[in-house]
Structure formats: structure tokens, C-alpha cells
Amino acid sequence: MRGMLAATHPAPAAVVTALALVFAVGVALPAGRAVLVTAAVAAGQLSVGWSNDWLDAARDRRVGRADKPTVTGVVTPRMLRTGALTALAVCVVLSLATGVVAGLLHLAAVASAWSYNAWLKATPLSWLPYAAGFGLLPAFVVAATGDGRMVAGWTVGAAALLGVGAHVANVLPDLEDDRATGIRGLPHRLGRRASSVLAPLVLAAGSVVILAGPPGAVAPVSAGLTAGAVLLAVAAGVVGIRLTHSRAPFGLSMAVAALCVVQLVLAADAVAVVG
Known part of the structure; x- marks a missing residue:
């Protein structure tokens, strides 16, 4: 069970599922419907995490990824395949x-x-699924209201930027292992230095969109979070340029992403507009 849990990629899965719940509360979904939306997202995330480790099992063994349960032998690719397809079926329903x-x-x-x-x-299109997946999340939640409201454009843009930035940052620790197994996504083609600058820059751009997007006066808390995101992004970029093998850009980028998530949570009541 621990191996299956680890293979779900629990941290990002939990963040995405929690965001869905926050959006559901923000658009005032009834409790039962909010639970249904959240459960659908949770099932989808389980299928995504398990399919990732199932399809990457051979690559992970080749480079000795000791953090992967398929490498340590705790679970088998067949178990992950069964889990992924079952979770996908539940997600569809x-x-x-x-x-x-x-x-x-x-x-x-x-x-x-x-x-x-x-x-x-x-x-080179490795960023596209992240942009689409994150951008569609608030659109899904708003559509689930069934009351004719539409998702606010700024929400889709900000979520898409958050997804792309998180993708580039998440790849940084594994660039060399990925290259060794033939993975050549956008961050790998750009290289560590450029990706270390791009990840926090895209995430900070998402923070700016969240700041400027909602109608009405700019919230002081959101402004403070954006200022912090920009400062952290600059620091990550400087470190990434000067110290190409440092892990600091990854950590700083994740901090920027965390600030973006907090901003989205605080602005959740503005994700829907009257159509």
C-alpha cells in the first residue's frame, strides 16, 4: 500500500485535488456536488500518477531511481497498470x-x-499537457455548477502558467537521468541554466495574472504575494545562471509556485463570471 501511495506522486496530486475543492467552494457548489467534483479530480490524479510510474518503470530501473517503488520492488508495473486503468474508469464515471x-x-x-x-x-511540447491540464481544471469546476456561469479568462491563464512553470521546475532535479533514458522535453532541450530561469519566470508571470485578473481593487495580500513571488523568481534566476548545478532554483521555484497557489485560493470566489 505504501508503494502504491508513493507512486501516485502524492504531493502534486494532493495540491491539484485541493485546488479543485477550493474552486468548488469558491463558486458555491452545493456540498454533495463539491465532493463529486473533488472525487473526480482525485481519481484522475491517481490514474495519472500510477500511469506515470507504470510507463516509466523500465527507464527508472535503468538509471537506478531509488525513490521509485518499481525500482525497489515494492510494487510491479502490472500492479500500477491495473491501478491506473481502474482509477481512470472511476474518473470517467x-x-x-x-x-x-x-x-x-x-x-x-x-x-x-x-x-x-x-x-x-x-x-518539445512537454509543456503543453501541463498548460492544458491546469487551465482546464477551473473550467471544469465552473461548468459543474450548471448555472450558465463561465470560467474567468484570467483564471485559465494563471492556472496554465502555474502548470507550465511547475513542469519546468519539477524536471530540474532529474535532467541528467532523463537525458540518459532518451527523454528530451522542452526543459532538457533548453538546458539547466535556461530552465532554471524560465521556471520561476513563468510562475511569477502567473502570480501577476492572479493579481491583475480579478475585478475590483487590487487586494493588498495578493500584491504582497506577487512581490514575494517576483523577488524569489529573480533570486532563482540569478542562482540558476551563476551556479548551474545548484538545487536552489528548484526550491525557489517551488516557493514561487506555493505563493501562486495561495493567491488562487484567496481569489477562488472570482473564478466564475456570468455568461
């Missing part, structure tokens, strides 16, 4: 139960994540 339009939006997001695991992670 739960997603469509929220409504046809909403369900298809969420399934498109999950499909984009599977496309990354199966193919796009090794191409």
Missing part, C-alpha cells in the same frame, strides 16, 4: 456524473496528462 460538458472538460485534462506520460514528455 465521476466526471460525467457532474454533467456532460463539465465531464468532458475534466476528461480532456486527464487525457492531456496521460499524453504527457505516454509520449509528449520526450518532445
